[in-house]
Amino acid sequence: MINLLQKLRDTEVEPGRVAVCSLGQAGFIYKRSNGDYVLIDPYVTDSCATKLGRHFQRIMPSLIDPEELNDLPISAYLITHHHEDHLDEECVRRIVSTEFPFYTPPETIRQLVALGIAADRCFALADGRSYLHAGMEIHGTFADHGELAPDAVGIVFQSDGKTIYHMGDTCLNEGEMKRISEKFAIDLMIAPINGKYGNMDEREAAQAVSLVNPGTAIPCHYWMLPGNSGGNPLAFLEEAESMAPKTRTLMLTQGEIILI
Template sequence: MEQHDHSIIQEINNTRVPYGTLGIWFLGQESVIIKGAGITMYIDPFVSDDLEKQGVKRMYQPPITPEAITNADLCLITHEHEDHLDPGTLRVVVKQNEKALTIAPAACRERLLSLGGEASNIVDADTDKPLSLFDSELRIHAIPAAHEELETNAQGQHRYVGYIIELNGVTLYHAGDTLVYPGLLELLRGHSIDLAMLPINGRDYFRTKQGIVGNMNYREAAELAAELQVDTVIPLHYETFAGNTERPGHFVDELNEKYPELKCQILARGKRYVYVSPNAFKAGNGLS
């Protein structure tokens, strides 16, 4: 593991972002840290070496270790695959962050309990019931995801989800692992999304034959972001495992050629990015 744990966590703790902005740290794959309104959340934290111990090699080492994560107020999990619900990371996170809530699809509950999570701190991601947390400073709406199909259990609960996050005057969509499926556009248009985080690694016959479940490709991600008229788009899920990668430059080229008015940000692993939304420049917010 790269030894940047202390400086990154200290930077997160010391970062104060004005209304209309979010602090974002990218850990690789679809793992990000989001901070706003004094709330620090981890989405799909995947920084352990558990998969490497099983012979699945990363193309890079994560910028922090699980043991560094001592500042989580909330953890969002999109689905149970180990590069999203990482046992080696979450086993440590739930131990070191005893008051932190974990929100995840119901299919993840037993796994989270087996990792030491307290039942009272685990909340099922219900796509029909938005959550209001931290005295309404944070609103979370789980969105069905199709990885590669929409799957539900007998109770109608979705196996895969993304999240609409309303925090600090910003509306963020973290898609999780998903294709663009019929109805997704209409569902997302019900929210005024400022910042979209979308997978771009795609899928194909040969990866499917190997049992690798796919996502939208970079062209589909660009089209989705443009259709939603988001302010900024960030590509995810493109550089962790050999054979299931994509070049983010292809995504940038697609946007530049077809949607040059759409802003894009490629995140550097372990480095702070402050997203500034149009709301930040409204009178009285301190950035005008």
């Protein structure tokens, strides 16, 4: 089995670049040129099955254990909203470091504090709220994930001159997508395609790509949980290539790393 921890360590990131590693579902690790790491929505356990039942049991085995994350110099942990496949409570419990901050919406902060995370390590994200931390910029952006997560956000992450837009879980809103494209020059856009619980499907995600006009776009939120994944990444690639021909589209397998 792939040793993802060693693969991350062996990945060299030159100044002016960021390495992006897919953890499956909507989870990613960013590695910066200074050698530190940023987590966003990592889902690396099977806690959804524990809380929600067998229809939410992960299909693909995790390639990294929470304990292994303790061996990485994590500089920030970003969470788009509090749903179980984005706020992995078991992962949070098993990371013992008390050094790095969390950036996430208020309801997620409430749950993190209930898990024992100190409140002064948690910083509230909302659309339009931004933070500067350790040479990176973290911006809360629009997301509409419905009534079950009304404070959900997308997150724009900037480091080493690169801008990554993780949409979080959201439906399509043409006006908001255009607003984001006017505010940021996106190098990489990560879009959900599962088409459930208010999220975009493949065609809507491709339309979002055409509105944001990123340099590269990749799909997420597929092939992980029978009850909440869905989506056909190949259909997304085909639609996005048609609607946004200037954008490079890629599909990342779990554990794959790209440099932007």
